[in-house]
Amino acid sequence: MTTRTGSARYEGLGQEGRGHVSTQSGVLTDQFYGFNTRFGDEEGTNPEELIAAAHAGCFTMALSFALARAGFSEGTIDTEAAVKLEQDGEGGFTITRSDLTLIAKVPGIAEEQFQALAESAHLNCPVSKLLKAESALSATLA
Structure with a gap:
């Protein structure tokens, strides 16, 4: 596509x-x-930061569309992704996690429905599927 x-x-x-x-x-x-x-802390970017931004952006858009399909028309969704790079036993490195932290304001949504829609978006976001790394979601309805 x-x-x-x-x-x-x-x-x-x-x-x-x-x-x-x-x-x-x-x-x-x-x-x-x-x-x-x-x-280190030199100014510039790195692959893990770019992956984190892609994961946060993909998930946030997936949740936005899921909420719209569920009949909600207002709200804000803020997501941060933390991608962890660890040294592996073979002298190289492995990205081991991408953890999403979500804070959303969606007027009129029940907590149970919010959690279900957030988890579905997390599992079905194309970047989540691509990463296939261990991933977690922490969702807060504000």
């Missing part, structure tokens, strides 16, 4: 290398990333 693209270029090798990522839309164009943006 739709194909979106992103690209990366890394110049130099290892910790001394410097990378840049770009997106098809141009929202990111040659955005810097490297060892210190990934494992």
